[in-house]
Amino acid sequence: MRAMDFQFSDEQLMLRQSVRHFVDREIIPKIAEWDAKGGFDQAIWKQLAQLGLLGICIPEKYGGSGMDYNSLAIACEELERGDTAFRTAVSVHTGLNSMTLLQWGNEAQKEKYLKPQAKGDKIGAFGLTEPGAGSDVASMSSNAVLEGDYYKLNGQKTWISLCDVADHFIVFAYTDRSKSHKGISAFIVERTMGGFSSKAIKGKYGIRSGNTGELFFEDVLIPKENLLGEEGEGFKIAMSALDNGRFTVAAGAVGLIDACLEASVKYCQQRETFGKKIGDHQLVKQMIAKMEAGYQMSRLLVYRVGDMKNRGERNTRETSLAKWQACDFANQAADDAVQIHGAYGYSDEYPVARFLRNSKAPVIYEGTREIHTLMQADYVLGNRVDRKLSHILPPWK
Ligand SMILES: CCCCCCCC(=O)SCCNC(=O)CCNC(=O)[C@H](O)C(C)(C)COP(=O)(O)OP(=O)(O)OC[C@H]1O[C@@H](n2cnc3c(N)ncnc32)[C@H](O)[C@@H]1OP(=O)(O)O
Incomplete structure (x- = not known):
């Protein structure tokens, strides 16, 4: 090796x-x-x-x-x-x-x-998830029908980041429902195309400064040249996109753990209880140690995936593991950071309450904790095998 x-x-x-x-x-x-x-x-x-x-x-x-x-x-x-x-x-x-x-x-x-x-x-943004199709991508309802030189797209997407900001979206829809996931195609849809509209979701638990919402397609006419890949390649395109998206989510989770550590260490050094700094209490030390372990382990997983990607190797399995573990560690680190701050952690006076709210979204998006758990078990049990897909991993230069 x-x-x-x-x-x-x-x-x-x-x-x-x-x-x-x-x-x-x-x-x-x-x-x-x-x-x-x-x-x-x-x-x-x-x-x-x-x-x-x-x-x-x-x-x-x-x-x-x-x-x-x-x-x-x-x-x-x-x-x-x-x-x-x-x-x-x-x-x-x-x-x-x-x-x-x-x-x-x-x-x-x-x-x-x-x-x-x-x-x-x-x-640019990405429209995959629908009100009735999250983890189960192939159950999407959006439909695109070829009419002359245009595909006519109808459907709705939800939980789409940058919904009101992006100039164009990669959108997935069925072009042939009889072929199951092999009947899904990918399109580049511009915001200015007639029949397109978007609406932000209000009242999110976390990532509140981000723009997330719904996309609506009513008889949107997409020129044929905006088909991405071939007809029927949409599912593969979505999954390969998620290999890259999940990698960035995992890397971000490392940064969130870093932020939790930074805030917690600072607070440990200033706050005193029972006549000593709280960082001198064993149970607080345990939370700090867990954060550090999560930080280092997640980083190793992420940079290992980066290394594989740089070499053009298929990395779906390793990316899923890194995403699952780093996001879980970050969620736990944020929870512990609030705990270390006690009641102050429960207010806006310190950033840790925001960290905790924010840490939940990555455990849900781009494959829930449960989807990644099942994927990992299936890899180990031999129920899931990644074939080499050299054509989708060109060098970055
Ligand atoms: C504030 C909160 C914001 C929330 C934002 C929410 C928005 C989002 O999160 S966007 C994305 C969310 N969605 C997901 O992550 C989807 C989760 N689901 C999945 O990953 C899959 O559907 C999963 C794993 C459950 C099921 O996959 P499964 O049905 O087993 O398909 P699988 O058999 O692996 O693959 C089907 C085909 O795709 C191909 N494929 C699979 N993975 C890949 C890949 N990574 N690259 C290329 N091709 C691939 C396979 O080779 C196979 O090809 P073929 O049919 O020719 O043999």
Whole structure:
């Protein structure tokens, strides 16, 4: 077995430093206000673009910064240290949309959609989940019928990040229901196409500064050239997109654990009970130690997946494990961070209540904890085997 290299390059160290600096300066001071009002300042997109974060794993010839998968993980870690909503936005724009266009789009689609969004001039998103089809992707109701040079799309999507912000969406719909999951196709749908509308969901438990909501398609006419891949390849396209999306979610969870540790250590050093700093109490130490263990283990899982991706290896199994474990560790770390802060942790005075609310979404989205548990059991039991899929994993440069 080839030894794994856990050294970050100088370029990656600089990336981490610049994203961390950006988060400390531009996100952390404003996040409580954005979280309370339910939206962040859209000018932040320009800043993310200037940092190269909107095209991080996209080759330079398509307007991206041509960095590798572990650089994407570094960016996601650092963004989620600020707030889960920012990492979610980058995950969707980059992991679910841009990288899917890179892997499955033809040259004309890359030129028209990938290039401007890698530069940050346009925003891309992803429409898979429906009111009646979450984990069970193949039970979706959306339908697209070819009529001349256009597909006529009807249906509804829900829990779509960037629903009111994105310029275009990769949307999945049946083109042939008789073929089960092999009858699903993927389309690039522009916001400006007639019959398209979106509506944000109000009253979310967490990631409140992010824009999440519903998409509606009423006889939307999609030009034939906006079919992504071939007819019937939609399910595979969605699953391969999720391999990238879940990787960014796992990396973000590492950043959330880091934020929980940072806040908890600070509080342990200032708060005293029973005549000593709370960090000197054994049960508090236990929570800190668990957070550290979760942080280190999740990081190893994430960077191992990044390494596999960089080498073009199929990584569905390892990505699912990293996503499942890192998100569970982050959820537990956030719960413990609130516990360490006691009653103060239950208010907005400290960031940990927001961390706890935010930590729940990644345990649900991009494959619930239960879906990943079942996938892992099935891999071990031999019920699920990943075939080599070389055509969908091109090098990033
Ligand atoms: C605030 C809160 C916001 C909430 C946001 C919510 C929005 C989202 O989370 S978006 C995404 C959420 N959805 C998911 O994650 C979906 C979860 N479900 C799944 O992952 C799958 O449906 C799962 C695993 C349960 C079932 O898969 P299963 O039916 O076993 O399919 P499986 O047999 O593995 O694959 C079917 C085909 O796809 C192919 N395929 C599977 N995985 C991949 C992959 N990673 N890459 C390429 N092809 C793949 C297989 O090779 C197979 O091909 P063929 O039919 O030719 O043999």
